[in-house]
Amino acid sequence: MTTTRQLSSAPGTLGLYGRAALPMIPGASRLPFVAGSASALPDLTLTLPEVRVDVAKLQAYAKVCGFSLRNDLPVTYPFVLGFPLHMALMTDGSFPFPAIGLVHMHNRIVQHRPISIGETLSVAVRADNLQPHPKGRTFELTTTVRAGDELVWEDVAAIFRAGSGKGPAPEGSEDPTAGVGALRIAPTEEWRLAGNLGRRYGFVAGDVNPIHLHPLSAKLLGFPRAIAHGMWTKARSLAALQDRLPDAYAVDVRFQRPVLLPTTVAFGSTETDGGGLAFVLQSASAKATPHLRGVVAPA
Amino acid sequence: MTSPRRVAILGGNRIPFARSNAQYSSVSNSDMLAAALDGLIERYGLEGQHLGEFAAGAVVKLARDINLTREVVLGSKLAPSTAAVDIGQACGTGLQAVNYIGNKIALGQIDVGIAGGADTTSDPPIALGDKLRAKLVKVNNARSNADRVKALLAIRPTDISLDFPVNAEPRTGKSMGAHQAITAKEWGITREAQDELTVASHHNLAAAYDRGFMDDLITPYLGLERDGNLRADSSLEKLAKLKPVFGGPQGTMTAGNSTPLSDGASTVLLASEEWAKEHGHEPLAYLVDVQTSAVGYVGGEEGLLMAPAYAVPALLDRNGLKLQDFDFYEIHEAFAAQVLSTLKAWEDPTFCKQKLGRDEPLGSIDRSKLNVNGGSLAAAHPFAATGGRIVPALAKALKEKGSGRGLISICAAGGQGVVAIVER
The missing domain is CATH 3.10.129.10 (Hotdog Thioesterase)
Structure with missing residues (x-):
């Protein structure tokens, strides 16, 4: 019930x-x-x-x-x-x-x-x-x-x-962001993220998970340094696109790799065929897997 | 070169003005300007459009806002190809921005543009004191860590100071209110006359809201729907209770008949007649002419806020008009005493003869035509946003009347004044 x-x-x-x-x-x-x-x-x-x-x-x-x-x-x-x-x-x-x-x-x-x-x-x-x-x-x-x-x-x-992984990979869970990597989006903005970003966001968003707050508390939970909140990376990306967002839409993101603070990240976006937007957030220095990829699809 | 084109005022949009540290307490100039611009874009269907230019400014501005207006354009739904410029002339900024865009349209350099302004007194730029700043520059310039530590160690506790922006003239050290108190005394402006003007300002603005006049001039922002300073129930009795804040215990200027510190932003859409027609907008009125004048005030030779008294006759003469040839007068109420001193100067044969070199005084105006939809005493006065508050409201009043002429007068810090004629 x-x-x-x-x-x-x-x-x-x-x-x-x-x-x-x-x-x-x-x-x-x-x-x-x-x-x-x-x-x-x-x-x-x-x-x-x-x-x-x-x-x-x-x-x-x-x-x-x-x-x-x-x-x-x-x-x-x-x-x-x-x-x-x-x-x-x-x-x-x-x-x-x-x-x-x-x-x-x-x-x-x-x-x-x-x-x-x-x-x-x-x-x-x-x-x-x-x-x-x-x-x-x-x-x-x-x-x-x-x-x-x-x-x-x-x-x-x-x-x-x-x-313990008992089952097979979940079926039929389509990832709308799967095609973003193939678009090879060139980053156009660099953001310097301070070491206290997790505390600042944690305070305004109410999410005070210790992995975001301080290098020491993050270490206790297995991270080398404090990591940025995933939802901050989504929010900051959408803030960068604020003037281009329609009134009604869906926005999917995949958090691919944690953002270890402090760091400099690079953000880029492009228009998609369906009249939407695709975006990536990646490390500004290393050519590793992006931190975040996302898609905006107008309703 | 072809002759100048007529400059059409198509409309405007502003956010309600808030008193300092109230509803917009942690809102930046760029947020407020963006909000005012958003509403304008929506009202006039400007989304995705390329405009000639956006000119605006802020008097109290953070150092990082070097390109305030351009950043606002980039964050807006205007086409990113719309150029932008930051301009500043203290409280004259908004009207000077209208003048700048108007002139470009008149000369055919652009077909359409937006003028505006924003100011916050809640989010002021606070600078480091000169001593500390000089030493920190040395720290920043140090090449090695050892040098950096050495430079840091040179900072003494006594070096640490902060510079808050103050409402004072740099050369006289006196606040604008203190200056105006001197002028008010010179012109014998009474407390009662100032309070009467203040009550009229509040009642007129409240009436403008009540009859829906403000509906297409304003977009509510952050829950504020009307100007936060507006007191619809303002009365002479209430104002009489206030103590003087300028001019000593015998002074006549109070917190009621002076504008408070405030936050807000405004925008005005201006275009050539052709552009307006092509895009299906009926002009509310036309910008005819603008005059900027300045006076020396540092040695006490003239009142700090008296420049409009000089600018208006120059503007009238250039356009072959008399002071009485207007249906509306929009005199910015920095202080009730500023408006009344200016009006008295125009009536005074000695001032008009000695200072303006005229045989006849300019004369009186019909006071029922003054600030008919409220003034700065009621709406408040976020410095650079005042011009963009007045221009669309006056243009709309002229449209409602059908035809006529309006005079705008705005005094500014530094002994300057910007005045304009609008007609339909």
Whole structure:
């Protein structure tokens, strides 16, 4: 049976990260209120009604991501509105994985129409589609935003959990960004990313995962340095394209390689045959796999 | 060369002006200018179009905004081939931008352009003090790490200081309000007269909003739908309670009858008649002529904000007009006392004889034609955005009337003034 749990206000993500760390204590996952013990995704939808955008918070977010502050929300901003629900869901006792250690692989946002700053929104989050993967398992975290009954925005985050790979590669999961590499997009912009970018974005987006905050906390979790938030790389890329985005569109990105901070990255974009845009974010120095590739497809 | 072409004012768009550190507290000049431009692009269907030029400026500007207007164009839906220029003449910036675009259209250099301006007093540029700056330059120029450390060690705690932008004339050290208080005293401008003008400004602007006059001149921004400084219930009783802020305890100028620090941006669309026709826009009115004048004020020879009193007669003479030949007067209300001093000067035979060299004074204006849709006291005055607030509103008032003529007068820091004639 589907359970819908309505929260009266956005939970604080700092406390939830405390909860998220609990499953890292050996044996803790056996406790019923700690995530990581269940074997299937919970049939649970978390909702937050009557969400209104705090302009001061939005301004801070726009500044960190490079968006010019308009009357319409930056396309990636509703993800921030949904983030406390993501954390609440993934730290719920019924959730099968510990939140820390999950990897965001792919993200698709569909903006059905621009959302203006003053609108009252409702946000819903659920997890679905648990799939086997050669190196672990994957699932999808879906965020939907409504204005009244009208669906205005949705986000599907494909998330990977490393583990014993039991199954074959998931079938039929087409990657809309697969063709981007073949376009050989030449980068045209270089961005110098400071070592504190993860803290700055973490603060405005509420995502204070230790892998983003400091080289030392990142090292504890297996990264050589702090890494930029994937959703920051998506947001910054879309900010670079802000003047060329249509009103209604889908934007898919694949997070291919973490951005280790500080660094200099290069960004490039090109128009696609379908009247959309393709873009890449890569290291400015090494000719390695891009950090991010993405596609904007008008609705 | 062919004779100059008529310059059509097609319309404008601005964002509501906010008081300093209010709704736009962490919004940059470029964000505000982009928002005002966005609304203009949408209202006039300019998306993807190549325009001749975009001219705008900001008085209080961050050092990194060297190419403010060009960056705004690149972030907008205008074709990236639209050139842009940053211009600046203190509070005259907006009207001077209109003049710049207008002249280019008149001479056939461009067919269509946008003028504008933005200013924030909430996000001001703060500079390092000179001593610290000089020493940091040395650190930056050091070739080796040892030299760098040496240069860093040379910095003493007493070197550390910050330069905040101040509202003061560099040569006199006096604020604009302090200057105007002297002028107000010279011209015997009473507190009551200033407060009356202030109430009229608020009531006129509130009425303009109420009857929908502002609907196609403004685009709400960040939840602000009307100018944040507007007090529709302004009254003489309320204003009478305020203490003087300039001119000492006996002064007449208060926070009510002076414009507050504020944030905002505005844009104006100007074109040749041919371009307007081709693109299906009916001109609201035409820009006829612009005059910029300046006065010496440093030694007290004239009031800092009195240059418009000189610019207007020069403009009238050039166009064969009298001060009374206008249906609307848009005199920028930097301070109520500035407007009243200027009007009094034009009525004064001695001033007109001695300072302007005229046998007859310019005379009085019909005060019911002054700032009929509100002025800067009500709307507030983000310095460079004021010209772009006034021009489209006046052009629209002329269109509503059917035909007529309007006079614009804007005083600016440094003893300068920009004035213009608009007609339909």
